[in-house]
Amino acid sequence: MHLFRTIAELRIWRSQQASRSVGFVPTMGYLHEGHLALVRRARAENETVVVSIFVNPLQFGPQEDYDRYPRDLDRDLYLLEREGVDAVFAPSVSEMYPSGFSTAVVVTGPIAERLEGEARPGHFRGVATVVTRLFGLVQPQRAYFGWKDAQQVLVVQRLVQDLALPVDIVPLPTVREADGLAMSSRNVYLSPEERVAASAIPRALFAALERFRSGERAAAALRELVRRTLTTTPVRLEYVSVSDLETFQEVEYVERPALLLVAAWIGTTRLIDNVLLDPGAP
Numbered sequence: 503m504h505l506f507r508t509i510a511e512l513r514i515w516r517s518q519q520a521s522r523s524v525g526f527v528p529t530m531g532y533l534h535e536g537h538l539a540l541v542r543r544a545r546a547e548n549e550t551v552v553v554s555i556f557v558n559p560l561q562f563g564p565q566e567d568y569d570r571y572p573r574d575l576d577r578d579l580y581l582l583e584r585e586g587v588d589a590v591f592a593p594s595v596s597e598m599y600p601s602g603f604s605t606a607v608v609v610t611g612p613i614a615e616r617l618e619g620e621a622r623p624g625h626f627r628g629v630a631t632v633v634t635r636l637f638g639l640v641q642p643q644r645a646y647f648g649w650k651d652a653q654q655v656l657v658v659q660r661l662v663q664d665l666a667l668p669v670d671i672v673p674l675p676t677v678r679e680a681d682g683l684a685m686s687s688r689n690v691y692l693s694p695e696e697r698v699a700a701s702a703i704p705r706a707l708f709a710a711l712e713r714f715r716s717g718e719r720a721a722a723a724l725r726e727l728v729r730r731t732l733t734t735t736p737v738r739l740e741y742v743s744v745s746d747l748e749t750f751q752e753v754e755y756v757e758r759p760a761l762l763l764v765a766a767w768i769g770t771t772r773l774i775d776n777v778l779l780d781p782g783a784p
């Protein structure tokens with residue numbers, strides 16, 4: 503497995519892969535089974551697999567956790583080597599954003615401006631900018647993203663379509679711990695007590711999904727059920743939303759596929775999660 507720290511090294515190697523299909527998994531490292539599910543799918547579908555590890559300062563707000571975001575490159579490399587990854591691109595911040603870097607990719611509209619976009623100003627601008635730059639460097643045929651970050655999937659799909667980038671976006675289901683908590687590098691911030699309490703988030707989402715499957719179509723009732731399930735727990739809800747999968751507008755009645763999304767705080771840790779509400783599903 504190659505480890506590239508510079509764009510120059512990556513470019514030379516990439517030019518040698520010209521005849522091969524390239525699958526790409528962008529990450530911020532501190533890998534878990536959610537990341538590895540993306541890597542395995544990429545491995546199964548492509549001749550060459552590239553993983554990037556880059557904690558992207560552009561997508562963190564000034565009061566956010568950029569400095570304390572967990573990092574362990576040696577462990578990540580060990581895990582990726584075991585998955586048969588061909589190359590890891592782990593650039594420094596100055597390699598990704600050399601002095602003079604002045605371009606941003608901005609997706610507009612509800613997909614990028616509501617919920618996470620509103621709660622984290624500049625977040626999706628940072629995501630769209632780094633993803634576009636990484637796509638330019640890696641030039642993958644396919645790129646793999648997790649539904650865990652559903653709004654991010656929609657933002658990336660939008661920018662790929664709007665900029666006519668020649669890459670297929672492949673979104674994969676959220677990988678969860680045994681108690682339902684969505685795997686996240688940020689789960690390491692949780693104390694043992696907070697970790698137990700955090701399982702209320704998926705419990706609330708899955709209670710609402712059950713209600714939906716039993717025929718409830720009123721978004722207000724589903725949002726209220728999430729709220730109520732969390733009131734007796736240490737989880738502090740920041741938002742709960744039922745958003746149309748296509749338009750990303752808030753929905754009143756779920757008549758087309760929609761996402762039930764939450765952001766919540768446990769102590770000083772902010773977690774997001776979501777489930778798909780699909781009225782067409784059996």
Ligand code: AMP
Pocket residue numbers: 528529530531535536537539540646647648649650651674675676677678684685686687
């Ligand atoms: P991150 O390192 O948090 O930027 O995540 C890198 C990629 O892994 C993104 O596409 C995430 O959506 C995806 N991912 C993170 N956690 C999970 C999970 N629990 N299940 C599936 N994909 C995930």
